[in-house]
Amino acid sequence: MIAEGDEGKYPTDSLRLKMHQITNQAELINSFEMVDAGGKDLPEYSAGAHIDFYFHDGRIRQYSLCGDPSDRKRYLIAVLRDLRGTGGSIDLHERLHTQRDVFVGRPRNNFPVHKEAKHHLMIAGGIGVTPMLSMIYEIQKTDDNFTLHYCTKSIDHTAFQPELADLVEKGRVVLHHDQGIPGNGLDIETLLKDHKTGTHLYYCGPPGFMGAVEKFSSHWPEDTVHYEYFGAPAKPVETKDAVNNASDGFQIKIASTSATYAVPENKTIIEVLAENGINVDMSCNTGLCKTCALKYLEGDVDHRDVVLSKKEQEEYITPCVSRAKSGLLVLDL
Numbered sequence: 001m002i003a004e005g006d007e008g009k010y011p012t013d014s015l016r017l018k019m020h021q022i023t024n025q026a027e028l029i030n031s032f033e034m035v036d037a038g039g040k041d042l043p044e045y046s047a048g049a050h051i052d053f054y055f056h057d058g059r060i061r062q063y064s065l066c067g068d069p070s071d072r073k074r075y076l077i078a079v080l081r082d083l084r085g086t087g088g089s090i091d092l093h094e095r096l097h098t099q100r101d102v103f104v105g106r107p108r109n110n111f112p113v114h115k116e117a118k119h120h121l122m123i124a125g126g127i128g129v130t131p132m133l134s135m136i137y138e139i140q141k142t143d144d145n146f147t148l149h150y151c152t153k154s155i156d157h158t159a160f161q162p163e164l165a166d167l168v169e170k171g172r173v174v175l176h177h178d179q180g181i182p183g184n185g186l187d188i189e190t191l192l193k194d195h196k197t198g199t200h201l202y203y204c205g206p207p208g209f210m211g212a213v214e215k216f217s218s219h220w221p222e223d224t225v226h227y228e229y230f231g232a233p234a235k236p237v238e239t240k241d242a243v244n245n246a247s248d249g250f251q252i253k254i255a256s257t258s259a260t261y262a263v264p265e266n267k268t269i270i271e272v273l274a275e276n277g278i279n280v281d282m283s284c285n286t287g288l289c290k291t292c293a294l295k296y297l298e299g300d301v302d303h304r305d306v307v308l309s310k311k312e313q314e315e316y317i318t319p320c321v322s323r324a325k326s327g328l329l330v331l332d333l
């Protein structure tokens, strides 16, 4: 959503698109279809990708692309009007109209389909269904081996019903409604009890749902479990170590120059780098997207993101949220 004079304040590779269609998909959920004003193809993306949506007041929000990735003419997102959020979704629902110009980032994908899987088991909670929709389009192009369990409060809260009707009929998409009563919907524990070789799990949804799926899939091989948060998870209970870190602060050292900077309790690494003239690309600023990831060479990292895999955490840090457990962290900059 842009205002007069906004041109130039977004990243140089961002895309100026036209809001072509807004459709009510379910209670509190609208979809937004964006196209190139001149009808050109849009940059390609793969299933599970998301885009940054730039607001003219500087806010950036990430939304999964939920259309068919082979359709180069449009980007489709769906947004839940979140009254407890920070206003991005409310602005989209209340202030955005068709024919308005919007700026978005190029698609990035932290949640791809794993082609080596023999079966794709997807579990979506509410608006977490959006990346799964593009995954279904992509999976159906090569094989048909997937099941989506789509959990919502009621049928009125279930988006994209016309698109899913045929798959619901065939049993490939299973709808679960809990009427807002915890424990009344999908039995996640039973569903995930046994891991079948070759099955990959994908899940996305609100924090409580994410916690439940994480807990009941903890015995699955790590490389078969894939997830994406669409909001920062509830703050973990602070360990003694974390409390000590927070009060003590730590140092970061730039490997190429040996310059050393203090990161106090009330600042992030990315803020300290920016204050010293080192600008790191970032997007979500909450540990969800991986845009800011930097290599580190020495030190013990207190990883606070929800996007890096255990393997990636051995090499990378997300400086927008993560900190150090050790007194010094050497960054490969």
Ligand code: FES
Residues within 6 Å of the ligand: 281, 282, 283, 284, 285, 286, 287, 288, 289, 290, 291, 292, 293, 305, 307, 318, 319, 320, 321
């Ligand atoms: S900016 Fe998204 S993880 Fe740091």
